[in-house]
Amino acid sequence: MQNYMDYATCAKMFTQGQKARMQAALNSSAGNRNNLWTSSNLIATGTNDGYTPVTCAPIADFNASTYRICAGESVTFTDLSYNAPKDNSWTYSWSFPGGTPSTSTDSMPTITYNTPGIYDVSLTVTNSAGSDSYTRNQLIIVKQTSGGGATPFTEGFEDAAFPVNSTNNNLSWEYEFNTSTAWDRTTLASYSGNASIMIDNQNVADGMVNSFISPTIDFSNVTSTGIMTFKVAYAQIDNTSSDLLRVLFSKDCGKTWQVRFARSGAQLASASPTSGNFIPSTTAEWQEFSIPLSIFAGEQSIYVKFEMTSGGGNKCYVDDINIQATTGVEELINDEQIQLYPNPSAGNVTVKLNTDLAVPASIQILDISGRVIIDKTVQLSQNPVNINNENTLIPGTYFVNITAGNKKWVKKLVVLK
Ligand SMILES: [Ca+2]
The missing domain is CATH 2.60.40.10 (Immunoglobulins)
Structure with missing residues (x-):
């Protein structure tokens, strides 16, 4: 490469002293400067006649x-x-x-x-x-697009061989690592059983992305009320921690992913910030999230990815991943098993349970991202249940989960003000 400027109209641009300095530099043996302008070097570097191009061997890529x-x-x-x-x-x-x-x-x-x-x-x-x-x-x-998991599908991380499934390799999970310190099965804490999966964000550089990916799961039986729930225990180190947990779904074996859950920092936290090692000691330090699955209803092959983008926080644990193909039939609500009224409402709602249902029943109201806003256990004697939460429920769409015995109903609630 050459930086060429035409000084032809400026015949006396250097002083005699400058000229002498340049000649001294070019004649100096320091750094082999006096070789630069020899005819053999000019030929070898292709800057004089007589240069023969040399073909180099390729470098494969x-x-x-x-x-x-x-x-x-x-x-x-x-x-x-x-x-x-x-x-x-x-x-x-x-x-x-x-x-x-x-x-x-x-x-x-x-x-x-x-x-x-x-x-x-x-x-x-x-x-x-x-x-x-x-x-x-x-x-x-x-x-693979078949032969993996079926609904109802659960993963509790109890198999010591995780991510390998020691009884059925078609149910093995996969790690997708950005760093050597990443998600790993742990017995430090669990919501159920003895183990969960954990990433220690304290030891992962900010911005690094680490994931674990499910086997293919057959969603053929998933209906419009299908739901995935999972438990998370996470604490920030301080209120600047911004660790981001996302849950993504793929219909094409992981070529492309759809984000269905994303929470970071205080939104994700289930316990107060701590600079020590966060190890949840009770189930109260965990929270449940849920993701409606209706947009994947009937798909034959779905992969689910849990992805952490570390942001300087503390340990994050996940346990009890539970995919339910159906959580009840909405028609049953119209069949007066469950009544929810008024709907839309301003936030004050009455839930009426058919008296044949098992008790106690639980009523949860979740926001659109799956966060539990209201969680009530009710006895039949309290039926119908008035939920007076005009101040808690801001305008938007909510899911009302009603569980009684082994039955669960999901109903959409619209809050208008
Ligand atoms: Ca477990």
Whole structure:
């Protein structure tokens, strides 16, 4: 590269002293400066006649159109090798273990993967000057779309082999790590059983993203009242901690994800900030969240991802993931098993239970993001139940969960002011 300026109209731009200084520098052996302008160097660097270009050997590189697919789908690989101009001498030799075809000599091959697994990809590129090879380990993740979980689906992290399911590998989960310290099964605390899954945000750099991903789950039986619930225990270190927990769903084996839950910092916290190690000692330090599943009703293959973006806070635990295909039939409410009125309301609502229902019954009112706003246990003698919460319920849409015995109803409540 050369910085060229034309000083032809300025014949005396340097003083005699400056000229002498420049000549002294160019004749100095310091840093081999006196070699810079020798004819042999000018030829070798191509800045004088007689230069013969040298063809360099390529350096192999490539990328893929996607890195996660469902079994039976294809990936297109694109050669990105560099270090020499591409000419007719270039040849490509790809290796695709697990792929069909398993080798290729194209510069942009498309490969189909029919069997679930995690696969390496190698490219050897050659030109007239030499060759280079590049292997990207565990590059292509191929997921199954059937044979995994069915609803009702639960995960309580009690299997010591987690994320592997020690009795059925089709139910194994997957870690997606950004850092070496990330989600891991723990027996430090649990909501049920002896174990949960935990990430220690204190030991993860801000902004790092770490996830755990479910096996494929068949949502064929999920109805418009299907719900996923899960328990979270989390504390900030102080009120600036901004750890973000998101729950995402994928209909295409993880190529694309839809966010269905996102809470961070104080919104996520189930306990007061603490600078010590947060270990919940009672179930009161956990909270339950729920995600309506109606938009995935009938899907044959759904993957669920829990994703933490660390933000300087304390430990976060997750336990008791529970996917219910149906949480009751709304028609039953019209059938006078459950009545909710007035609806829409200003926040004061009456819930009336059919007297045949088991008691005690629980009534929870959740906001649209799944946070429990009101949680009541009622005896039949209190039936009907008046929930006077004009000040608690701001205008919006809520879910009212009514559980009596082994039955659960979900009803939408609209609050207007
Ligand atoms: Ca557990």
